[in-house]
Amino acid sequence: MADDLLKFVSIDQKMPEKRTAKERAEDFSEVYARYNVDGAKEQSSRCSQCGVPFCQIHCPLGNNIPDWLRLTAEGRLEEAYEISSATNNMPEICGRICPQDRLCEGNCVIEKDFDSVTIGSVEKFITDNAWDNGWVKPITPRKELDESVGIIGAGPAGLAAAEELRKAGFQVHIYDRHDRAGGLLIYGIPGFKLEKDIVGRRTGRLEQSGITFHLDFEVGGEAGLAELRENHDAILIATGVYRARGLKVPGVGLGNIREALDYLIASNRKGMGDTVPEFENGALDANGKNVVVIGGGDTAMDCVRTAVRQGAKSVKCLYRRDRANMPGSVREVQNAEEEGVEFVWLSGPEAFLGDEKVEAVRAYEMRLGAPDATGRQAPEPVPESSFTLDCDLAVMALGFEPEDLPALFGAPELRVTRWGTVTVNHSTMMTNLEGVFAAGDIVRGASLVVWAIRDGRDAAAQIKQFLRARATVAA
Template sequence: MPNVMLKFISLDQQQPEKRPAEIRKADFLETYRRFSDEQAKTQASRCSQCGIPFCSTKCPVSNYIPDWLKLTAEGRLEEAYALSFETNSFPELCGRICPQDRLCEGGCVIEPGFKSVTIGAVEAYITDQAFKSGFVQPIAPVKEQTQSVGIVGAGPCGMAAAVVLRQRGYQVHIYDRYDRAGGLLTYGIPTFKLEKEIVARRQKWLDDSGVIFHFNINISDKTDQGTLSFAELRTNHDAVFVATGVYQKKEVKLLGSQLKGAVQALDYLMASQRTGQPISPEIDARGKDVVVIGGGDTAMDCLRTAIRQGAKSVKCLYRRDKVNMPGSMREVKNAEEEGVEFIWQAVPEAFIGSDKIESIRALRTELGLPDAGGRQSVRVIEDSHFTLPADMVIKALGFDPENLSELWNDNTLEASRYGTVNVDKHNFMTSIEGVFAGGDIVRGASLVVWAVKDGQDAASQIAKWLKEQ
């Protein structure tokens, strides 16, 4: 077969068609359309097939990116999917919501001269087409094991662990507090970034593969209906994997932070995901001046959701500049196109109002030397006050772990000083024999792709431990 690769010199980079801002901000449909067969082949053919694929080394799950790009360019889609799935249990999810500009595409060696290969879009295309073509079949283990594993949390980490454990024949039960799988994929990330049918499709695939879901179940020492104690969970299964994620919202302790109109990002997003519009007038952005505090991807989700709900104005207040933002630059650009105003280098000082928020008082900041994380430190400029009108303030400051040992009434489950669960870094086992943990509850709030990696790696260690029992 003639070489169809290395076309980056003759072919320009093409992203999937982006729906016009005026159209997309009126609905909750995905921002980007999918590649056609020809577009996917063409863009995949731009890969330089370099000797050291930095796209793979910058990918947390070490995807075989140049290999499945080549297979796609050659029209060998079934093989491309098999190779993509080999390292990533959910490539169609990561292809949509990973910040590729900071990961694989950011490491592409043809950048900046020729612009990177559009890796994420091709990755999503491969799996979508594989489902349509019937290449994605339920897991059929070579041998069924009698041992069972109970997984707490049906988010990306828990589901990724379930994939690996089912492949090895173990009986897998997933327990989740909500009524559907996906965790924040379903209840936190808006549909304009990830349509929920994509997550539901994977849930059905896991169902068909023999994974048993137990929804609306809280792990708790209480005896309320819909609860299961941690002790019972351990008794029911040969091993337990804790993949709860982090749901405790970080609070901003400022004057007026408890006024009506000050809402938490997760509460706002979860309400919006259930119906497409918030279920409570208090957190309905329609006709309001909305200010979002924060600069991560959750803040971007809130900003773009408020636009779609018909807010009068939507502003983002962030303490650093655009270069130092933790969120995806692609999402910042999308938000700007849709009418969001970014106020850089500013921090809130107080929320003003008698019963409900009427405005927010803020201070300007200046940036200093890089901190331990590589971003420039922040210093507040004295007497630099300014005021913004605000009927609604959304606090998108991140998430902390819940105190599981307290919730589960088991003080032998050791946690770090940050509240995350302590595990052996080699085998993911907690301080309790036979109980493992991974994802955000161990590493803190992070990317979906890191949760997938932890789930896959932890499942391999769980299988190894079960064989030794």
């Protein structure tokens, strides 16, 4: 180990090659290239193999990061893939889109003086390399079981649960409202962060493994929750949260004020070759427009960077707190600034101006006041500080809330919280309905993909336990 590791004192951090801002602003290809084998081995060799790996502790999946870094440094790449995929159903996806600066890399013990190990980029390399070498195989259960599980939602939580249940031999059916599987991985995240063929090969592997996808399937339309319960031995609700949070200010009903997800879905569909009428008529196309995005999370970063690639005249991000308190990834903010996005910190929208369509946003300056219950300083308006920004397209990226699932699913008996998330027993992940489980954002609220994967894996474990217990009683 001495020859292959602990080299952080002699080898600097080196990210994979990064395309120039000018080059990447012209297309939706990913920003970073991929390590070659030597590059991945070299950067993995910087791991200190510390006794208490903070990177692993701060990973929602508890990934065995030091182990697969060691194996990569030693050139044992197939073993590194096996270790990486043992705890994560989508390592190459998490390697691309996880906010490593807030999770594993941000808690690396060598970060402060030496820069952290490039964990995300190595994670991406390990599984991309495994795909290239044919090491990623369809699932072949040791024994086929008669019980079937219906999963509502083909996003990361549903896909992770489906894979774990299929490994155990269950018959798995996934129902999704969209015409492609992947959920927000396909429709919500732009290609410059996650190219769509990366998701497609994952869902394709699940199909090859015997998982049945029912796409363009609206639960509550094609069939209600009660009918699905009759058809399956267990149900997992993994719909995610899609309804945009609103903003109550004058002029919010003007034309060309759009929700972030509508904007991103249109752009992604266009990129995949679909005909998108609202893009074709210019309503969801930023080309030549002054764009103002309101919000400061990762979705807002996706929107501003999409607008740049669509040829916007100007792109501004209006956020009510300062840079230090911004929830979006630090790396994403840096990339956006390099690409020409202007951040208007400590500012909030006061009104949208225009006759039929928005022509400007009147905003006011804000300051950080007293901390709230979590210790975070609450923003408050500065009196008489209004200013105006030209705006032809305003995009609202204020977060997401659950839809009314009991009404949507035709299941008024399904219990939800006062926030609209599905109520579960957190020990079993089961709802108030026998055999109906829930996982992901529809339980915890809008969160990270890595947490959705974790929840999907946990739900699969609980479903397996439930079905085995029921089979034992029946026997």
